[in-house]
Amino acid sequence: MSILKMTALTLGAMLGTMLAAFGQLTPERIAKAAAEPQNWLTYSGNYAGHRFSPLKQINESNVGKLKVEWSYQVNSLQRFEGTPIVVDGVMYASEPPSNLTAIDVRTGRPIWKYRRSMPSDLRVCCGQVNRGVAVAGNLVFLGTLDAHLLALNAKTGAILWDVTVANYKDGYSLTGAPLIVKDKVITGMAGGEYGVRGFLDAYDVATGKRAWRFWTIPLPGEPGGQTWAGESGKTGAAATWVTGTYDPETNLVYWGTGNPGPDWNGDVRAGDNLYSDCILAIDADTGKLKWHFQFTPHDVHDWDSTAVPVLVNANVAGQPRKLVVFPNRNAFFYVLDRVTGQFITGKPYAKQTWAKGLDDSGRPVRVPATSPSVDGTQVWPSVSGASNWYSPSFSPETGLLYVAVRESGSQYFKGEAEYKAGEQFNGGGFRSIPGEVLWGAIRAFDPATGNVKWEYKLFTPPWSGVLSTAGNLVFGSTAEGQIFALSATTGKELWRFEAGGQARGNPISYAVDGKQYVAVTMGNALYVLSVSQ
């Protein structure tokens, strides 16, 4: 490629690579991630949760020539769900169960590997997965299924510190990517099917010393403690297993919380069950709760609100507002004021039969007789929801929010709910609806209203997220095994590739030596794609 052919942006990206190679990954760099589009510095690409790449070397006119440059296979049959981080030519790819490999992005060759032995009695409900790492300074941070948080040397993989976040034998595990905010590394936890008490933790980057912990379930006597009957909050879960977002202007961390426990039998936990199924706005320095909004009070369908809260600035009724938008697992699309937590608007974005709508405060108006029952209750959306942990994407160029949507229902059953430490605490179950024709779609929404702009239909409900780019592209993948690229403005399919393994990951984009790449996990491999010049 001649210099003349280079866009100003990729030239800038190259300069950025050379300069950045001499520096360390400071939180200031993460806050200005758009200034170095050659890197993918944090789980969602930026603090606002946009999963958007400003790179446009791959664009509508040449995406049809996208080819696999290299691939990396994991030595595990567990699901490969990690979002890689790319810093200055090195990719940090987490793998199941709690492993990490540093890869040279030019050649696809591993530089170092960290392999962690797992105890045989892990408590993980839903597969031995890891969804990514965080990088700060010269350190990479990895949460593990045995509920440790590790700091590894980014050049060698050597462990600098290893802290026990919780006792895995009680049902805790770490599956999500940590989030770096200033001098702290913030991590959520998983364990919502084990009757744990949820929390969000912040640790000092340099020492691993815990800076604060926010318990997602208040005790009796604390504000919100009265939303749990008796002592039921002690086993009330509200896990925090998907990476949140951060707004440097409000200094608030936005983080979703999971289902109350037991999942499907609400009889033993009368009340709204705060702060399950919420978005929390937490002061990044102190860990104090600034505001909360509960999407599904007294949830009995396992509709975790664990997804990436997307921070968007947009006009509402002619006024510029700082918003957080949240397409929820419960099939409603929520728009909130991210400074105050005020509910602005909300509406269904997939088939749902459990609520007549939302009232003025955003609280659902429930349809009677939609709770799980001994003989089964048929409700849409399914237990996996209208969306799930995988990421949406917001393009500041099109102003649209892209979401992989699942269209399906479940039959929900109520069962016995007896707590035993370290054992699953479900109180029921679910099954698919016999004969139901499931489907899915990528939908583009106006983030301020939830109105649909376009739809790209999928044969099977998806289990993977989307990426948008300044090349006017949306990248996504199917549960059947294909990767595809769509026009970000129209949803028209421009390219696709049969990768031969079920998609369970979120795509990213980065550049090295002036060349843009798209990377996504498919089946048990990571595919890295580019357009030859």
Place this chain on the structure above:
Amino acid sequence: MLAWALLFHAQILVDVPATAKNPHTTPADLELGRKIYGGRCAGCHGPLGDGGKGTNLATPILARSPDDLALWKVIRFGVPETEMPSHNLTNKEIWQIAAHVRTLGKLDTAPVTGDSKRGEAIAKGKAGCLSCHIVRGQGGELGPALTDIGLRRGPGYLRRKLTDPDRDSAGFLQVHLTTNAGTALSGIRMNEDTYSIQVRDRGNRLHSFWKADLKELRIEQKSLMPSYGDKLSAQEIDDVVAYLTQLRGIQ
């Protein structure tokens, strides 16, 4: 390798039962097993065992559990490289869950009153079953093989299937399609995704199409199998059920 070593290690530490047969199968055990299953297992496997996201347990043959002890170990230690976790319950509780799991896939015990010899003659003769189904190497390939159908389906199910085949197409869905060039084809759907479909026609030929090349694609939930409710007498159906029930593999 390491995972297996750890598993082996764990099994030494745990008091693994020495019996291959479940010692806890009284009605009281089954009731307790049902309760524990409903609270801890149904989340993935579904209250009736037919999922959900977990393996289908509502089947008489569990691939990983040829005997009761194997099933006990699956529940106790989980299954490496799958989502099935270990369970730190008492040995007795695990036996009780295992006992309940065995009931989920139990074949129905509807009475078999027909004569299997007569049934075989009817199946291979006037009913024409073997024109579409294969039994021990003989027969057609359109429908599912029947060689071990007696292991997988109970007499009640078989009787319903003979008289009301549309109630459960068991994945054998009919496809009718027309290409943009005007070629029409009907057959059985082998696989389908967002972009393509693979079909086996009545002549047992395989076809694959991009959906973009089709102007019509219709999937019928109706089974290809005809109903025998008005083709055979009640006695003849009983006889065919008796024949199918004793088909238990290649002997």
